[in-house]
Amino acid sequence: MTAVISDDRRLQTAAAAGFTIRDALESDLPIVIDIYNATVPTRMVTAELEPTTVEARLPWFREHSSDQHPFWVVESDGRVIGWLDFKKFLPRCAYRGTAEISVYVDDRFRRQGVARRLLEEAIARAPSLGITALVGLIFAHNAPSLKLFERLGFDRWGLLPRIARLDGVERDLIVMGRHCPARATRPALHGPGFAGSDSQLNECLNLMHTLMQYRQEPIHAQLLKIRDKYSMLHLDVLILIYHFAKICSGQILEIGAFVGGATIAAALGVRDSGKRKTLLAIEPGGSLKHKRLSTRNISRDLERNLARQGVLEMVTVIKRHSFKPETISAVQQALGPDEIGLLILDADAAKRRDIQCYGEKLADGCWMIIDDYYGSDLNTKIAASRADVDELVAAGCLQPLGFYGWSTWVGRWRRNYCSC
């Protein structure tokens, strides 16, 4: 169901600039439920007749997943003022591409374009979520919601007459729907693997957009400090690692942790996801001379830095080379039946070797961060890393979604298309 709001265009422009949309956390649930409950007595929005509770709604909240059926909240000045969720339209497989969306906005922030902003985001992101059609179920007497959906390209796909009884009155339900096709015109994407599908383009743009959004949030300053103290990677890459660790379904494997910069970024993402995720960091140790981050004992400094940032307990450090049979079995044992949803590869040049070692455990769609893809002097490490990545892209196993920082390749593992 949908609680909207006839929007006022004058206010909308000003207010939209200050909105931040992000994945909801379990800690947002009390305010999410408050916003929802406020609509119950109106009899306009939800078929729920009595207010609900956080406890009752926890299982429903946990059914969402950031990369398929996300649950977003919208914030203004750090305060949650609305939310939107995606859910399966119907459980049968043929409806996999169709999602039902619901949007609710705090009473005090209606008529400011909040619902419109959430819906626009849902429409824009649908293709990259694998969603080809969106539906909203709206009471026929909820004129503002119907109007807003119509403005955003939804049509009336169905009418369920007198299907609800609210305070003794029979009410109709309208099924509002719209397809979310790939865009008709698309700029060509160049470079290896950029076949340029529209959903891929959307995913690339969404990542850039996400990165921009994080620049306005406190995590940006926190990761800047982590980068300066502990990481060779670019701040943007650490932010993406944080983001993927937060949204990924599945566990996290990092190869080449060094003194912990990327590991800490991933751990903070896991912490902010509010979910339990296994975070494995493979690092054989040793010493390194570096203009900024020299160390005589990588393993010692890695553990010390994780402890200083309060994330040591969240990380399992495997102090061996990635390709050793003992390392592979330690990772398999730690993962059990679970799959990897984020792989961070920043060790030596043998990217293909490491991917092969853990390929069976990579989930389809696993987020991949692979460093050493680009360098002005095409030294041996970069040339070899890049050749490995390009081959896997050409084979359909890796889907590129962008190049970030100084030399990092970002994309997804496509197990189901991989011809290796």
Ligand SMILES: C[S@@+](CC[C@H](N)C(=O)[O-])C[C@H]1O[C@@H](n2cnc3c(N)ncnc32)[C@H](O)[C@@H]1O
């Ligand atoms: C470039 S550093 C990683 C930097 C780190 N990601 C950061 O945020 O600064 C590469 C690390 O990979 C480690 N390494 C090299 N070969 C490895 C392998 N086969 N398995 C695991 N780690 C490896 C090295 O010891 C080194 O600490």
